[in-house]
Amino acid sequence: MASGVKPRVKVPKSASAGEVIIIKTLISHKMESGQRKDADGNVIPRSIINRFTAEFNGEMVIDVNLEPAISTNPYFEFEAVVPESGDFTFTWYDDDGDVYTETKSISVG
Amino acid sequence: MNVTRRQTLAIGLGAAAAAALPFGAMAATEDDIAAFTGGAEVGEGGITLTAPEIAENGNTVPIEVNAPGATAIVVLAAGNPNPGVVTFNFGPLAASQSASTRIRLAGTQDVIAIAKMADGSFVQASQSVKVTIGGCGG
Numbered sequence: 001m002a003s004g005v006k007p008r009v010k011v012p013k014s015a016s017a018g019e020v021i022i023i024k025t026l027i028s029h030k031m032e033s034g035q036r037k038d039a040d041g042n043v044i045p046r047s048i049i050n051r052f053t054a055e056f057n058g059e060m061v062i063d064v065n066l067e068p069a070i071s072t073n074p075y076f077e078f079e080a081v082v083p084e085s086g087d088f089t090f091t092w093y094d095d096d097g098d099v100y101t102e103t104k105s106i107s108v109g
Numbered sequence: 110m111n112v113t114r115r116q117t118l119a120i121g122l123g124a125a126a127a128a129a130l131p132f133g134a135m136a137a138t139e140d141d142i143a144a145f146t147g148g149a150e151v152g153e154g155g156i157t158l159t160a161p162e163i164a165e166n167g168n169t170v171p172i173e174v175n176a177p178g179a180t181a182i183v184v185l186a187a188g189n190p191n192p193g194v195v196t197f198n199f200g201p202l203a204a205s206q207s208a209s210t211r212i213r214l215a216g217t218q219d220v221i222a223i224a225k226m227a228d229g230s231f232v233q234a235s236q237s238v239k240v241t242i243g244g245c246g247g
Contacts, residue, residue, distance in 0.1 A: 020204040020205070021204075033213065035190055055200075056202050059200060059201055059202050060198075060200025060201065060202065061199075061200050061202045061203050062197060062198065062199055062200060062203055062208065063197075063198040063199075063200065064195060064196065064197050064198070064208075064210075065195065065196040065198075066195055067191060067193040067194055067195060068191060068213075069186055069189050069191065069193065069194040069195070069212050069213045069214075070194065070195055070210065070211070070212055070213070071168060071169040071170075071210075071211040071212060071213055072168070072169070074210065074211075075209075075210055075211050076208060076209070076210050077208065077209040077210075078197075078203065078205075078207065078208040078209075079203065079204035079205045079207065080202050080203060080204050081202050081203075081204045083202075
């Protein structure tokens with residue numbers, strides 16, 4: 001597991017049915033591009049998060065494929081519709097096979 | 110100024126090498142575009158790519174893409190060692206086909222966004238970004 005990986009997500013706590021909300025996500029990750037060299041001239045191997053998904057009650061909101069050209073601490077901002085109360089599940093897939101997840105509930109009322 | 114035969118050769122070789130570099134990168138970009146569109150014609154309009162004109166730090170360049178009615182948007186940086194940057198696939202609960210993120214740019218170049226519309230057509234937008242400090246290598 002890559003060290004110091006911490007997902008952070010901003011989702012409103014409540015919304016009205018069918019409302020459009022803005023979701024901001026950030027995960028701390030060094031996103032080593034595989035292009036850099038260390039002091040001895042050896043290439044530092046690639047180590048990035050290659051996929052990010054956001055789902056609401058199992059339905060897809062956004063599915064993102066990341067390449068090494070995404071900055072350190074990948075940040076995404078997007079909009080989602082909230083039809084009912086439920087949970088947003090955010091998943092990040094690391095190159096080394098690790099999966100990081102974060103869940104946020106939202107209530108409609 | 111006297112230019113010997115040897116010098117002429119050296120100059121010619123240098124120029125050829127310099128010309129070959131960006132050409133290789135452009136070919137990779139075209140390959141990536143073809144892989145996404147399947148060779149279909151790419152139109153204009155219906156997609157907005159927002160990127161700064163001048164980015165001081167190529168390590169984090171904020172960009173935003175917006176293409177109403179798109180199912181997927183791919184972002185390419187033609188001047189990077191690998192042109193692929195990011196692909197957004199929008200699901201049924203995406204309120205708008207827009208997203209923002211931060212990307213790395215190796216140097217001053219064009220950033221290209223191509224959207225796949227729900228009807229299977231493709232549109233693209235591009236913007237040139239001046240980069241003061243490159244975001245690759247180092």
